[in-house]
Amino acid sequence: MVAYHFPPQSGSSGAQRTVGFVRYLREFGWEPAVLTVDPRAYEAVDHQLAPPDGVCVHRALAFDASRHFAIGERYPSFLARPDRWTSWRWAGVIRGLAIVRRWKPDVLWSTYPIATAHAIGHAIARITGTPWIADFRDPMAQDGYPADPRTWESFRGIESRAIGRATRTVFTTPSAAETYRHRYPERAERIAVIENGFDEEMFGDSAPADARVVTDERFVLLHSGIVYPSERDPTALIKALAALRDAGRLERHELVIRFRAPVHGALIEILARRHGVEDVIEIAAPLPYREALAEMSRADGLLVLQAANCNEQIPAKIYEYLRAGRPILGLADPSGDTAGALVNAGVTHIAALEDATAIADALRRFVYDVRGGRAPLPNQATVRRASRRERTADLARLLNEAAQR
DSSP, rough: OOOOOOOOBOOTTHHHHHHHHHHHGGGGGGOEEEEOOOOOGSSSSSSOOOOOOEEEEEEEEHHHEEEEEEBBBBBBBGGGGSOOTTHHHHHHHHHHHHHHHHHSSSSSSOOSSSSHHHHHHHHHHHHOOEEEEEEEEOOOSSBSSSSSSHHHHHHHHHHHHHHHOOOOOOOOOOSHHHHHHSSHHHHHHEEEEOOOOHHHHHTTTOOOOOOOOOOOEEEEEEEEEETTTTTTTHHHHHHHHHHHHTOOOOOTTTTTEEEESSSHHHHHHHOOOOOOOOOGEEEEEEOOOHHHHHHHHHHHEEEEEEEEGGGGGOTTTTHHHHTTOOOEEEOTTTTTTHHHHHTTTTTOOEEEETOOHHHHHHHHHHHHHHHHTTSOOOHHHHHHBBHHHHHHHHHHHHHHHHHHO
């Protein structure tokens, strides 16, 4: 399993998909071994995070161009194409070939969003002939992304080679899979969907929270994780708060929207000051992963942000929200996959992230319904299907097919 995101890397939910698969694959007759990077390549580490017990982890030398090769915060662009960890490719291929020679694995698996992982997977599969599953998760080369034309060409090349060689390619949403079936019709039957999920072990003994009525205390609406300036632009939300305040429908003692580890907290604070609603906005520092999950389970409500330019993607955090068992306010295009996943889970409070008027109405109704105990909680059938164990069962079926080929 070739994956950049893996413990002790922290600060991204990207590792949870790989770690979840690694944790449960043995239950389905598969022994995982992981090829990842030396921890020096990570921007942030948390040594409390560790791989599942007994898993063989191989680490290859890799550097982050922005930190290790920069002079005065500048570095040659070719050192970050397709990504800042392209140095991992050569050591990763050499180490991967050694693993194949020694252990003769039945199947190779690599995962995006670090494109170099697929470059490594392709090289190993081409040289050894090992069946290969390319886990794309999200689309790679898109209209306008990456913005740099040479990087876009690099992405498109890795993408097309992976689609052409891989025994199976996997996406996390139906729309992304459908886009690639149209883009590569000759490989359409090889494209599958395995959504993200939540790991029950990370929630420990906590059961999904019961519905509770919020009466006197300040209502806490939690967004846990990164707020991207484009893909999760909070501008319309801030404008909606200002509109509610101006209409006399929002008092500062009634509501606080807590952004936990948003990364772009400065942007949120600037917008809040500009519109005069800084007293209902809280920027909170990162928490260890288990503590962040516990906070979700205690919040009065959970907030999803997803712009229409990401209609083919679903934030991985949604599945942890579902397991937390709290009411959810979804600010996402009603026609996109994010809103679709929420509707399938029984969520009813949804508005487009770009529509301040709709957000104001949805937010007001959401708080009112939660306070009155009327807001729906995620249905448990959907929650059960979203567990990492269930997702790993789906992966094991693909691995079995690849091995038989």
